[in-house]
Amino acid sequence: xxxxxxxxxxxxxxxxxxxxxxxxxxxxxxxxxxxxxxxxxxxxxxxxxxxxxxxxxxxxxxxxxxxxxxxxxxxxxxxxxxxxxxxxx
Numbered sequence: 441x442x443x444x445x446x447x448x449x450x451x452x453x454x455x456x457x458x459x460x461x462x463x464x465x466x467x468x469x470x471x472x473x474x475x476x477x478x479x480x481x482x483x484x485x486x487x488x489x490x491x492x493x494x495x496x497x498x499x500x501x502x503x504x505x506x507x508x509x510x511x512x513x514x515x516x517x518x519x520x521x522x523x524x525x526x527x528x529x
Contacts, residue, residue, distance in 0.1 A: 474510040
């Protein structure tokens with residue numbers, strides 16, 4: 441806001457770089473580095489029970505506290521690369 445001659449005027453500032461999100465929205469665009477077990481199971485296309493029984497033991501996971509478990513995206517990618525088999529038809 442600016443004041444001139446006893447009147448208030450409001451000046452709207454435009455984003456100088458329209459291709460870039462405003463500062464408050466940039467945080468949301470950061471890439472995810474890890475996911476929880478439910479999301480990891482969903483990303484692999486399996487149920488949470490199947491994930492816990494057959495896949496989780498093969499992954500390096502991050503544990504913090506009693507309940508927090510995170511699976512790095514890089515671990516899911518590594519597991520997929522190592523588990524993929526080539527079939528010849």
